[in-house]
Amino acid sequence: MHWGRFLAQRLLRVVVVSIVLVTATFITVRMVPGDPALKAIGMQSDRTPAEQAKALKQARSDLHLDRPLPVQYLETLRSAVTFDFGKSFQTGQKVTQIISDRVGSTLRLALGGTIVMLVIGVPLGVVIGALTNGRRSGLEVGFSGISGFVGSIPPYVLSVIGIFLFAYTWSIFPRIPEGSLLDDVLPSLALGLGPAFLLARVVRVETLDVLQQDYVRTARSKWLPWTRLYARDVMPNVLTPALTIAGVLFSSLLGGAVVIEGIFGRNGLGATLINAVQLGDYPVVVAISLLFGFLVVIANTVVDILIAFIDPRTLVAA
Amino acid sequence: MRTSRRQARLRTLLSTPTGVVGLVMIGALIVIAVIGPSVWGDKATASDYLNLFAPRSAEFPFGTDGAGRDLFARTLVGTRLSLILTAGSVLIAAVVGILMGAVAAATGGRTQRVAGTVIDTWLGFPSILLSVLVVTVLERGAGAAVIATGLAFAPFFARLTLTLAAGTVGKDYVAAARLLGVSRVRIVTKYILGSINDSLVTAVFSTFGQCLIALSALSFLGLGVQPEVGARERFTIDWGVLLDQGIKNFREAPFGALGPAFAIALAGLAFGWFGDALARVFNPRLTVRRDRSDGEPVAEPTAAAVGAEVTDHD
Numbered sequence: 001m002h003w004g005r006f007l008a009q010r011l012l013r014v015v016v017v018s019i020v021l022v023t024a025t026f027i028t029v030r031m032v033p034g035d036p037a038l039k040a041i042g043m044q045s046d047r048t049p050a051e052q053a054k055a056l057k058q059a060r061s062d063l064h065l066d067r068p069l070p071v072q073y074l075e076t077l078r079s080a081v082t083f084d085f086g087k088s089f090q091t092g093q094k095v096t097q098i099i100s101d102r103v104g105s106t107l108r109l110a111l112g113g114t115i116v117m118l119v120i121g122v123p124l125g126v127v128i129g130a131l132t133n134g135r136r137s138g139l140e141v142g143f144s145g146i147s148g149f150v151g152s153i154p155p156y157v158l159s160v161i162g163i164f165l166f167a168y169t170w171s172i173f174p175r176i177p178e179g180s181l182l183d184d185v186l187p188s189l190a191l192g193l194g195p196a197f198l199l200a201r202v203v204r205v206e207t208l209d210v211l212q213q214d215y216v217r218t219a220r221s222k223w224l225p226w227t228r229l230y231a232r233d234v235m236p237n238v239l240t241p242a243l244t245i246a247g248v249l250f251s252s253l254l255g256g257a258v259v260i261e262g263i264f265g266r267n268g269l270g271a272t273l274i275n276a277v278q279l280g281d282y283p284v285v286v287a288i289s290l291l292f293g294f295l296v297v298i299a300n301t302v303v304d305i306l307i308a309f310i311d312p313r314t315l316v317a318a
Numbered sequence: 319m320r321t322s323r324r325q326a327r328l329r330t331l332l333s334t335p336t337g338v339v340g341l342v343m344i345g346a347l348i349v350i351a352v353i354g355p356s357v358w359g360d361k362a363t364a365s366d367y368l369n370l371f372a373p374r375s376a377e378f379p380f381g382t383d384g385a386g387r388d389l390f391a392r393t394l395v396g397t398r399l400s401l402i403l404t405a406g407s408v409l410i411a412a413v414v415g416i417l418m419g420a421v422a423a424a425t426g427g428r429t430q431r432v433a434g435t436v437i438d439t440w441l442g443f444p445s446i447l448l449s450v451l452v453v454t455v456l457e458r459g460a461g462a463a464v465i466a467t468g469l470a471f472a473p474f475f476a477r478l479t480l481t482l483a484a485g486t487v488g489k490d491y492v493a494a495a496r497l498l499g500v501s502r503v504r505i506v507t508k509y510i511l512g513s514i515n516d517s518l519v520t521a522v523f524s525t526f527g528q529c530l531i532a533l534s535a536l537s538f539l540g541l542g543v544q545p546e547v548g549a550r551e552r553f554t555i556d557w558g559v560l561l562d563q564g565i566k567n568f569r570e571a572p573f574g575a576l577g578p579a580f581a582i583a584l585a586g587l588a589f590g591w592f593g594d595a596l597a598r599v600f601n602p603r604l605t606v607r608r609d610r611s612d613g614e615p616v617a618e619p620t621a622a623a624v625g626a627e628v629t630d631h632d
Contacts, residue, residue: 017439031455145336152590154531156538157579160565164572175568248442255444259535263565274539277454285454292447300442 006308010301021293022080025286026073032282037065039089039280062086085287090279095287098272103291106257106268109191110295112184113253114246116192117199122242124196125203126234132204133211143204147197155256159190159263176265187264191256195249202245203238210237240311247303251296258292330599337595343588351398358391359552371570380573383563392560393577399543399556400585403464404530410468411529412522415475416511422476423483424506430480437476445470445532453541460554463542467533471525478521483510516600524593527586534558534582557582 029036037059041052060066063086064075079085085095132140166186167175177183210216210233219229258270269288276284331337366386374381380389422433440448449466456462483506486492492509500508536542537558546554557578564575 020436020439025451028451028455033455148590149587152527152587153583154535154586156535156561157583160561160568160575160579163568164576168569168572251442251444255446258444258446258450259539262539273450274541277450278458278540280454282454285451289447289451293443296443 003308007305010304014297014301017297018080018294019077021290021297022077023073025290025293026076029282029286032280036282037063039282080290083287085283088276088284089281090276090284095283098284099269099287099291102267102269102272105266106261106270108184109187109257109261109266109268110250110254112188113191113195113257114250116188117195117249117253118246120193120196121199121246122203122238125200125242126207126230126238128200129204129207130211130230133208144201147201151194151198151201153194154259155191155194155253156259156263158193159187159260162186162190163263183264183266187260187266190260191253195246195253199242199245199249203242206238206241207234210234236310240307243303243307243310247300250299250303254292254295327599331595334595334598336591337598340588340591340593340595343584344592347397347401347585347588350394351401354395354398355552358388358394361388362391362395362555363387363551371567374573380577381571383571383574384567389564389571389574389577392555392574393557393581395552396555396557396560396578397581399460399553400530400534400558400582403460403543403556404467404526404533406464407467407471407529407533408522408526410465411471411525412475412518414468415472415477416479416518418472419476419479419483420506420511422480423487423510424502426502434480437473437480440473441477445528446535449532449536450541453536458541458544460543460556463533463536466536466541467529470532471529474525475518475521478517479511482517486510520593520597520600522593523589523596527589527593530589531582531586534561534578538562 037056041055041059057066064072067075083096087094088098091098128139128143132143163175163186166172173182173186174180216229216233219233257268258273261268261270262274269291273285273288275281276288331341364387366382366388369378369382369386370384372378372382372386378388378390380393383389383392418433418437422430422437425433445467448470449463452466452469453462456465486509492505495505495509496502533542534557537556538561539558540562543554543556543559545551545559560578561575561582564571564573564578568575
């Protein structure tokens with residue numbers, strides 16, 4: 001019964017945050033010193049002065065720079081809705097085309113990292129939590145030290161270590177993409193391992209919390225099978241905070257993907273973004289930044305909805 | 319009284335292995351940063367054509383690169399720029415963030431809620447994306463990277479200030495001050511920032527490691543420090559630049575990349591550990607093992623102090 005209002009609320013938030021995003025990007029690009037139109041045509045070819053003036057005028061109109069600021073802003077909003085950001089300054093290719101060619105590689109990497117984070121983080125946290133429930137303080141200290149250590153190593157450092165160990169010292173995974181599923185393993189591990197350990201820390205504490213509840217003691221005293229205890233009582237209670245943290249970690253994971261794509265020779269959105277920043281190719285920079293921004297917003301919304309699904313109490317609170 | 323509390327705090331700081339190790343590592347890093355370019359500068363930048371891509375040895379602990387330059391010396395020399403730039407970005411993050419949080423807390427009401435939402439949205443986005451956007455606007459280089467990293471981490475301080483201020487606003491002595499007619503701005507600067515500076519000091523150290531990692535990433539991507547060649551090279555390389563150069567010759571000289579990678583990770587870890595230890599000093603409840611310095615009440619401005627403040631005003 002609350003679902004309608006809940007979903008409407010989340011949708012409204014997505015719209016508001018997206019408008020804030022577009023506005024922030026619009027202001028950012030207007031702050032760039034110099035004439036973007038000059039930059040746009042300067043990258044393509046040599047022309048006579050007359051042609052130059054004509055090309056400049058054309059570029060101004062293509063970029064909507066000849067219109068008053070409010071109109072420019074509305075144009076930007078429209079291009080965000082239709083996801084039509086014009087053409088790349090550098091190649092003249094449509095930005096949409098550039099993105100659709102490369103988004104697959106980045107999404108595969110982000111998905112791989114998320115899988116690593118969840119598949120390692122949640123079970124590890126639950127197991128360590130069960131093992132350290134009131135005993136084995138040595139394991140507790142050891143786990144806290146190791147997880148803090150691994151969790152604070154940035155993905156690009158893990159990538160370098162991973163390549164050294166698993167691509168050069170032992171040739172298990174390819175150094176650069178070779179067109180098989182193996183390509184994604186090493187970068188996904190480099191991306192997801194740190195967040196996995198941070199997630200495991202949270203999951204361990206939540207597991208301990210659940211295991212100390214009275215109803216768990218009751219269940220234990222009735223000799224309910226432990227599989228049932230963990231499936232019915234522990235997991236649902238652990239999943240809610242785990243998903244919340246996973247949503248936050250997903251955002252840093254996307255940032256990590258931007259940095260490590262180049263290391264693994266992947267031609268994804270992150271590598272394209274960095275290249276576009278270096279060349280001042282604004283249409284590409286704006287489009288990719290907005291896309292990443294939308295991904296973060298959508299991921300957070302999906303997490304919110306999943307949590308409401310697992311734990312309907314959040315619906316009442318909303 | 320004051321010295322005894324300081325001693326107690328120092329004891330707590332040094333009571334955990336991570337606090338001690340972090341402190342020692344930070345000390346070592348600072349020493350390397352100070353003496354680095356003058357002690358190892360020549361070895362780090364001079365070409366040695368008899369030792370191209372030399373393997374690791376006692377003479378070259380990390381081997382040499384394609385121009386025969388000592389990769390271990392290069393990593394040590396990079397320490398200075400990495401630490402200085404990080405310090406700059408932490409300073410920007412702290413000043414901008416604390417100002418934003420304090421202003422938001424001082425205005426109160428609806429403005430504070432809107433500011434809170436903006437800060438949270440800002441926090442939710444990958445910091446590397448924020449800094450990449452800032453670098454797009456500014457001319458890319460070390461300065462732009464420092465500003466970009468500072469702005470990307472400012473919301474951490476803004477959120478912290480706003481949250482702590484919101485907690486302090488409810489305290490009786492602040493209510494008393496307000497009743498006595500102390501202005502909102504004065505309340506924020508004097509009582510609220512005054513009583514939360516412990517947490518802010520802790521946050522500076524915890525953020526330092528993260529800023530170092532983000533800044534090195536920018537340099538690594540070619541958006542930060544732009545290395546020069548020749549006599550100034552020893553002052554214009556940081557760990558991010560070295561990592562980028564090392565990756566290009568990974569097969570021939572793996573420690574060209576592994577060296578700076580370890581340096582970034584270890585330095586980040588050292589500041590993180592030290593930050594955690596500091597947090598335990600200022601907030602003893604975080605300590606797992608309880609010791610004697612526990613439970614000491616945190617000093618709060620008393621009503622008398624508030625009264626004195628008001629007479630100052632008159």
